[in-house]
Amino acid sequence: MQLQDILFSQGFGTRRVCAGLVQQGLVQVAPAGTADFAPCTDSTAHFEMQGLRLRVQGTEWQVHEKAYVMLHKPAGTECSQKPSTYPSIYTLLPSPLRLRPTKSAVQGLQAVGRLDQDTTGLLLLSDDGQFIHRMSSPKKHLPKVYEVTACHPLHQSQVDRLLAGVVLDDDPKPVKAAACEIVGEPGVSRHLRLTLTEGKYHQVKRMVAAVSNRVESLHRSRIGGLALPADLAPGAWRWLGPDEMALLVPR
Secondary structure, three states: EEHHHHHOOOOOHHHHHHHHHHOOOOEEEEEOOOOOOOOOOOOOEEOOOOOOOOOOOOEEEEEOOOOOOEEEEEEOOOOOOOOOOOOOOHOOOOOHHHOOOOOOOOOOOOEOOOOOOOEEEEEEEEEHHHHHHHHHHHHHHHEEEEEEOOOOOOOHHHHHHHHEEEOOOOOOEEEEEEEEEOOOHHHOOOOOEEEEOOOOHHHHHHHHHHHHOOOEEEEEEEEEEOOOOOOOOOOOEEEHHHHHHHOOOOH
């Protein structure tokens, strides 16, 4: 693929802008298997995308045909391109990830599902529509683990009710937790670990309310077999590697 087209596919601007970056000497390339970057001023030069690294205006960039990233969502952010009250999570991403061309009407990466503005934790984003659909489908039963801090001490009877199923106000069919446990001593601890395989509106908060308690804080720690890395700070993002992608296959 031509270098200007590779830059365009990665979100560095229009094809004209990308050609200009190359022609002005602002792009260096390191094809797969090479350690050092070399300047390239020919915007039509061809390179293999696989394993290609770029340095654009001094910033290194790993080329990915499709983007799959994880974000540690901080509190006080909205999973929306047009936030109403709080800053958008998309402002936490670098410009190329926000501007990657897509086949849809919306540019850039899209969140796989949503977390409330006050909920923290693991959020996936991609520009692969099929991946987003597959990960979002309730038919796949992909487990998601939430760390709940409740307002009041938790009791085993509440866990039993969550596992048996509770009725929410918009659906007569009981909703069950796939797994649920009190982290710590029952009757003392306020930390609940709750696993769900579906995603109704405010589901965790409403389920906890249905057993006569209330969510004080909520954090998603795991999706499928993928856990939020301990070294990924709130507001930080990183690419998903092949091994991590394999942990997201619904079973």
